[in-house]
Amino acid sequence: MGVFELSVKQQGEPALVAPAEETPRGDYYLSNLDQNIAVIVQTVYCFRGADDGDGSSACVVLRESLAKVLVHYYPLAGRLTISGEGKLAVDCTGEGAVFVEAEAECAMADIGDVTEPDPSVLGKLVYSVPGAKNILEMPLLAAQVTKFKCGGFVLGLAINHCMFDGVGAMEFVNSWGETARDLPLSLPPALDRTVLRARDPPQLEFPHHEFAQVTDDDSDEVAPPPHDGEPLLYRSFRFTPASIARLKALAPLEGRPCTTFEALAGFVWSARTRALGMGPSRRSKLLFAVDGRPRFAPPLPAGYFGNAIVLTSAACAAGELAASLPRAVRLVRGAAGAVTDAYMRSAVDYFEATRARPSLASTLVITAWSRLPFRAADFGWGPPAAYGPAALPEKEVALFLSCGEERGGVRVLLGLPAAAMAEFQRLVEEVTAA
Numbered sequence: 001m002g003v004f005e006l007s008v009k010q011q012g013e014p015a016l017v018a019p020a021e022e023t024p025r026g027d028y029y030l031s032n033l034d035q036n037i038a039v040i041v042q043t044v045y046c047f048r049g050a051d052d053g054d055g056s057s058a059c060v061v062l063r064e065s066l067a068k069v070l071v072h073y074y075p076l077a078g079r080l081t082i083s084g085e086g087k088l089a090v091d092c093t094g095e096g097a098v099f100v101e102a103e104a105e106c107a108m109a110d111i112g113d114v115t116e117p118d119p120s121v122l123g124k125l126v127y128s129v130p131g132a133k134n135i136l137e138m139p140l141l142a143a144q145v146t147k148f149k150c151g152g153f154v155l156g157l158a159i160n161h162c163m164f165d166g167v168g169a170m171e172f173v174n175s176w177g178e179t180a181r182d183l184p185l186s187l188p189p190a191l192d193r194t195v196l197r198a199r200d201p202p203q204l205e206f207p208h209h210e211f212a213q214v215t216d217d218d219s220d221e222v223a224p225p226p227h228d229g230e231p232l233l234y235r236s237f238r239f240t241p242a243s244i245a246r247l248k249a250l251a252p253l254e255g256r257p258c259t260t261f262e263a264l265a266g267f268v269w270s271a272r273t274r275a276l277g278m279g280p281s282r283r284s285k286l287l288f289a290v291d292g293r294p295r296f297a298p299p300l301p302a303g304y305f306g307n308a309i310v311l312t313s314a315a316c317a318a319g320e321l322a323a324s325l326p327r328a329v330r331l332v333r334g335a336a337g338a339v340t341d342a343y344m345r346s347a348v349d350y351f352e353a354t355r356a357r358p359s360l361a362s363t364l365v366i367t368a369w370s371r372l373p374f375r376a377a378d379f380g381w382g383p384p385a386a387y388g389p390a391a392l393p394e395k396e397v398a399l400f401l402s403c404g405e406e407r408g409g410v411r412v413l414l415g416l417p418a419a420a421m422a423e424f425q426r427l428v429e430e431v432t433a434a
Contacts, residue, residue, distance in 0.1 A: 007105040018096035020067040023074035028090035031196035032351040042390035049151040065180035098142040108152035114386040122390040126156035180379040189305035202349035210313040232415035241408035243432040251329040266329030275424035280319025288366040297341040
């Protein structure tokens, strides 16, 4: 396929959409689980067509319903600030979210497969503040509606991760869709994040290896990881239910059978470690987020507005990891099982006491979006025809996404240097070839 240059023309200036009614002012508390992930997450939702054929009505509906839903989610209309404690907080100014209308000089089909993200294309469908030097200069929510010649349109969202995790973001998008369809909110947001305040004094009950710098077992091995600094290729790999079943069969565990996440995370961690050619004694670390909502005691309120994910970690010598898929899967299961109410409260307190950030040296970070209900984003035109991230993950990140209509299938998106990607692809084909 030749190089496709997407031409998108912004219509007018970006507008601020304020809540439709007066909302509370003042500082809004962000918990310690919101502090370490103040990054902009960009997603796109492709819709086949609005009734008027040119997408104009879509802009009106989305803009008006955004103003209404922001009454419930009013902190999104504020601006990020630094509290007296030196932490991120929201100044609820009521200024509003950014809303941009744009027009593409092509049909929506021309942008290609959204599931194989090309940032040079999809990046034009999401608004970025020109010249913003840091996260404080970016809005908490920016929405861009791009109309296409075919009558289809794309809703591109840029949301600061400190406002919510994937579950919370989907609940917000679902609430926005319900508002657009003149329905009451099926799950109003629970705005009080002080339920996750640190204890006084903080009680550090666990070592929290997720923050630890990886050190090698062999002190002689001080060389940087192979391929360090090389440009990355990004690829998406499709795991069908049949290939996931094969992976599970390759990693039988004691007790209950392994879950899809355990099998896939163990495989991706092991195969990526092999593909990168890490020295056998170099320690490889895995980080992934666990949804704490059902694990807190008592559970967080339904509709909790904020991050309720807690990082957990596993580490293993690369040689051991590359040689044994069951070992990798067991480590994943152990890391997930370690996340209890006591562990999560300790993680909140750990940040309070140390202000530490997770170390990403020799680390793979897995972000699982595969169970998020993207297709529930219905604003009146039915579910999106396609959806996904607009930007590629960081070099340490592998993203798990659902395979659209195929139940149980998972796509894995990650970046590796060319030689490592070829080896990773070979390892994937060993288990996915029917």
